[in-house]
Amino acid sequence: MSGARAGRAPRRMLIVDGYNIINARRDGGAGMSASTLADAREHLVAELMDYAGYSEQQVVLVFDAWMSDRTQRTEEQRGAVTVVYTQKGEIADRYIERLCDSLANDIELRRVEVRVASSDGLEQTIILGRGASRMSARELMLEMQQLRASGIQQVAQRPASRRNPIAEHLPPEVRQKLDEMRKGHRK
Numbered sequence: 001m002s003g004a005r006a007g008r009a010p011r012r013m014l015i016v017d018g019y020n021i022i023n024a025r026r027d028g029g030a031g032m033s034a035s036t037l038a039d040a041r042e043h044l045v046a047e048l049m050d051y052a053g054y055s056e057q058q059v060v061l062v063f064d065a066w067m068s069d070r071t072q073r074t075e076e077q078r079g080a081v082t083v084v085y086t087q088k089g090e091i092a093d094r095y096i097e098r099l100c101d102s103l104a105n106d107i108e109l110r111r112v113e114v115r116v117a118s119s120d121g122l123e124q125t126i127i128l129g130r131g132a133s134r135m136s137a138r139e140l141m142l143e144m145q146q147l148r149a150s151g152i153q154q155v156a157q158r159p160a161s162r163r164n165p166i167a168e169h170l171p172p173e174v175r176q177k178l179d180e181m182r183k184g185h186r187k
Helices: 018-024 034-055 092-108 121-129 137-157 172-186
Strands: 011-017 058-063 074-078 081-085 112-117 133-135
Touching: 011 018, 011 034, 011 092, 018 034, 018 058, 018 092, 018 137, 034 058, 034 081, 034 137, 058 092, 092 112, 092 121, 112 121, 112 137, 121 133, 133 137
Parallel strands: 011 058, 011 112, 058 081, 112 133
Antiparallel strands: 074 081
């Protein structure tokens, strides 16, 4: 059967060129100290973890080590975000292209929907040829901001729940004892 798996929506994945996004921000750019750059990376990771939670998609955040001494590529799982640090001599664009290549069959069969966030024009053209869709750094930042604002608004409008899901899994006699203790504590 072609198309998504038996009526199920395709899995959604966002691949982010980390330094491209950092450099697109007003506070980013050339001349950043190593500690400032590390702070910018951590801030982006935290934002994308939040975004992944609201958007319910897997996020792969790639930082290249083109000029560093990192001898091996490393991957670190941070919630729904996989943070990849490439190895010396490997740029994020090549890693992203290979990842899109590895997902090409699933993209074609619509098992996965892949978007790549990068403002690099050549990179955007290459990933489009591999079946992924593209978005600029500015588009990603706007989408993250809008999704966060709408998620916060939904949470604020949600009525307070009186349910206690943990208590629902307790045996009736334990729930009764806890209710008695709670009522006795109120007096």
